[in-house]
Amino acid sequence: MFIETPRLRLRPWEERDIAPFAAANADPEVRRYYFPDILTLQETAAMVADCDAHLRRRGFGFVAVERKVDGALIGGLGLSHAGDEIPGGPHVEIGWILARPYWRQGYALEAASACLRHAWSALGLTEIIGYTSRINEPSRALMEKLGMRADPAEDFDDVTVPEGNPLRPHVLYRIKSIDRR
Template sequence: MQIETPRLFLRPWQERDIAPFAVANADPEVRRYYYPSVLTHTETRTMIADCDRHLGKHGFGFLAVERKTDGALIGGLGLSTAGDEIPGGPHVEIGWIFARPYWRQGYALEASAACLSHAWSTLGLAEVIGYTSRINHPSRALMGKLGMRSDPTEDFDDITVPEGNPLRPHVLYRIKAVASDPIS
């Protein structure tokens, strides 16, 4: 799975991506809406290996996002099968994480829209979900820009997050293939 946008390449992970992605995953601000919070270099390496296995098994996955102008790894984004913590599965989810220097430049919207287009046109998916903690307003805003919608009756507690943690309450977003071109 490889996707090209005007400014970005979404591609399988390479060895050279581990160090910059580990820096992003070690930033408490980047990971403030994730549980567990920051990741070690080894945990990042394991995450990337898991992404590669998922891509090999399913033909889609969470990919490295590279900026065309300078080859910088700016983050990760893609599709994956959602875990059992999401009610009503199985689902294919879209997700992203970008290093802080690349925030607020439209990269996440550009890459996400291209990824959804790939989900409809190449993978033939009927629906993609997204989910995040209720307090993650930046990701929720991006899901809205993509045309994803939530239904309060589908909100859920993420059982992988301890009770009492403010990241436990989650909001589920959906987008159907008929709404496949949300930002053109």
């Protein structure tokens, strides 16, 4: 999966991406809405390997996001098959993790919009979901900017997060290809 936007390249992961992505995943503010919170270098490398395997198997995946102007890895973004913890599956989900220096510059919206266009035109997908903890206002706002909509009847508790943890209650967003026309 290779997608270009005016400012970004979405591309398969390379070995050189692991260290900067691990730095992002070690930042408590970046990982504020994730469980588990921060990841080690080894955990990030394993995540990247899993993403690569998904990309090879499925033809799409969670890929590296590189800024064109200087080649900086700004994070990861893409499509993947959602886990069994998401009710009503199987689903293809969109997700993102950007390093803090690249927040609030429109990169996530630019990359995610291009990824959705790719899902509709190149992959022929008809629906994409997104989900996040109820308290993750930044990601929820991005999903809404993308045209994704939530139905409170589909809210769920993420069973991979311990009971009582404020990250357990989740909101499910959906967008269909016809919503984008």
